[in-house]
Amino acid sequence: xxxxxxxxxxxxxxxxxxxxxxxxWPELCEQIGVAALAVPERFxxxxxxxxxxxxxxxxxxxxxxxxxxxxxxxxxVHAVLATGDDETCARLLPLLAEGAVGAVAWADADGRWGAPxxxxxxxxxxxxxxxxxxxxxxxxxxxxxxxxxxEVSDFRAVxxxxxxxxxRLARVTFDHAPARLLGPVDLAxxxxxxxxxxxxxxxxxxxxxxxxxxxYSKQRHQFGRPIGGFQALxxxxxxxxxxxxxxxxxxxxxxxxxxxxxxxxxxxxxxLATVAGEMIQLHGGIAITWEHPAHRYFKRAHGAxxxxxxxxxxxxxxxxxxx
Numbered sequence: 288x289x290x291x292x293x294x295x296x297x298x299x300x301x302x303x304x305x306x307x308x309x310x311x312w313p314e315l316c317e318q319i320g321v322a323a324l325a326v327p328e329r330f331x332x333x334x335x336x337x338x339x340x341x342x343x344x345x346x347x348x349x350x351x352x353x354x355x356x357x358x359x360x361x362x363x364v365h366a367v368l369a370t371g372d373d374e375t376c377a378r379l380l381p382l383l384a385e386g387a388v389g390a391v392a393w394a395d396a397d398g399r400w401g402a403p404x405x406x407x408x409x410x411x412x413x414x415x416x417x418x419x420x421x422x423x424x425x426x427x428x429x430x431x432x433x434x435x436x437x438e439v440s441d442f443r444a445v446x447x448x449x450x451x452x453x454x455r456l457a458r459v460t461f462d463h464a465p466a467r468l469l470g471p472v473d474l475a476x477x478x479x480x481x482x483x484x485x486x487x488x489x490x491x492x493x494x495x496x497x498x499x500x501x502x503y504s505k506q507r508h509q510f511g512r513p514i515g516g517f518q519a520l521x522x523x524x525x526x527x528x529x530x531x532x533x534x535x536x537x538x539x540x541x542x543x544x545x546x547x548x549x550x551x552x553x554x555x556x557x558x559l560a561t562v563a564g565e566m567i568q569l570h571g572g573i574a575i576t577w578e579h580p581a582h583r584y585f586k587r588a589h590g591a592x593x594x595x596x597x598x599x600x601x602x603x604x605x606x607x608x609x610x
Contacts, residue, residue: 355388367389370470371470396417428444435469443459445458454590483542490531490555537555559584
């Protein structure tokens with residue numbers, strides 16, 4: 288992978304800010320403009336591409352930052368853009384670019400993405416959506432009903448307890464909620480963008496999990512020497528390094544086609560789960576708890592694997608092309 292000087296500068300700025308800020312979202316928006324990356328310049332944004340979103344996502348994934356980047360700067364922005372309506376874009380995108388939190392109600396109670404239990408009748412929306420990213424803090428809520436996108440201002444949102452505490456999910460309920468039809472939305476294309484950016488986040492998390500594991504293997508001693516010095520563990524670390532680098536390659540190739548987006552979703556989900564599992568195994572000598580970084584990455588791995596469809600669902604999109 289080759290990154291431009293601007294992309295490397297973006298990566299460096301995001302990493303430094305995430306390292307020093309306990310609540311980084313306001314500064315990420317004000318100082319770096321991450322919320323405006325995908326917003327076209329004519330709507331007050333930076334007009335960047337998916338690669339820049341992935342660079343930020345990779346850094347966010349490294350530290351498991353609890354910020355509304357994926358739900359707002361990626362999903363909500365691309366959902367608005369997908370309507371192709373200039374009036375809607377001119378009204379909503381400048382707000383999202385400034386850091387207003389947007390959310391897309393897009394999943395049902397069974398975790399199917401693209402099929403929320405919501406129905407639109409005239410100018411109202413009824414029903415319930417589950418696993419809404421940042422739904423409990425949304426200032427702009429977009430609802431998928433059928434093949435159309437609606438903006439809803441009257442809703443009830445309750446944060447959903449999840450294994451991964453660093454990912455804000457909510458259950459959102461609508462009861463004859465006034466809704467504005469924004470236009471048709473291509474859910475397949477929206478899912479592909481989401482999977483490409485999520486894959487970069489997963490690759491970043493896997494890379495950092497491996498770094499922490501390597502550091503620990505140099506500190507823990509067994510039989511009078513660091514465990515990282517044993518040949519068997521060196522081989523395991525080398526295999527994990529290859530896995531992480533391959534995951535990064537898959538992630539950054541994802542925007543090229545819908546099939547590659549599916550491949551990235553499957554591969555990066557499995558890569559992060561593998562690295563996180565090895566992290567737990569190799570940290571086993573210190574009696575880790577759920578709050579230890581090893582378990583935090585493990586929980587992120589298994590939670591992220593289910594976002595926008597489980598790996599098996601996306602594998603089904605790949606197999607017809609290779610059979």
